[in-house]
Amino acid sequence: MESTVDVLAALKRKLSEELDHAIAKVAAIEAEMAAVEAALAAIPQIESVEKAATPPSGGRKMSVKAMVLDALERHFPQGASALDLLECFAKEYGRDDVARTSLSPQLTTLKNDGKIARDGMAWILVKHD
Structure with missing residues (x-):
């Protein structure tokens, strides 16, 4: 009979x-999505009038990294x-121009910087005391 430890x-x-x-399945889906995003990006589109995201307080356009950190904290x-x-x-930021293929490297950089982490399928903000 198998022991509890073995089981x-x-x-x-x-x-x-x-x-x-x-x-591995998620990685394959993300790769497929990146290919679709690239194909969509190759199709000429009408520029939206307001593409520049501004922080909630107004001012300069926010970077993708800044939007990630702000979105995880606020939303x-x-x-x-x-x-x-x-x-x-x-x-929330009026930024419909951010492609999935642009977001992934930014998420990885923020993860490597210790600012965010993966929790299953979700990205979470790392709390520093």
């Missing part, structure tokens, strides 16, 4: 494999997916 270790291995598979305290962030950029 739990086997379950942990199985769950780890399932998680690896899910992460998504429990975290948000990349698509949630893009929708927020369009709705």
Whole structure:
């Protein structure tokens, strides 16, 4: 008869494999989305009159990194997916020009800088005391 430790270790291995598979699937979907975004970007579009996002207080156009940090703090305290962030950029900051392919590298940079982290499928703000 298997011990409890053996059963739990086997379950942990199985769950780890399932998680690896899910992460690989997400990466494949993100790559496909990037290809679609690139195709859409290649299609000439009418420029919107107001593309420049301004911070809530007004002033200069916010960078993508600044919008990520502001959106996670103000609109998504429990975290948000990349698509949630893009929708927020369009709705809250008037920035419908941010492509998914532009957002991903910015998220990675913010993660590497220790400002945000991944929690499952969501990006969360890292709290520094």
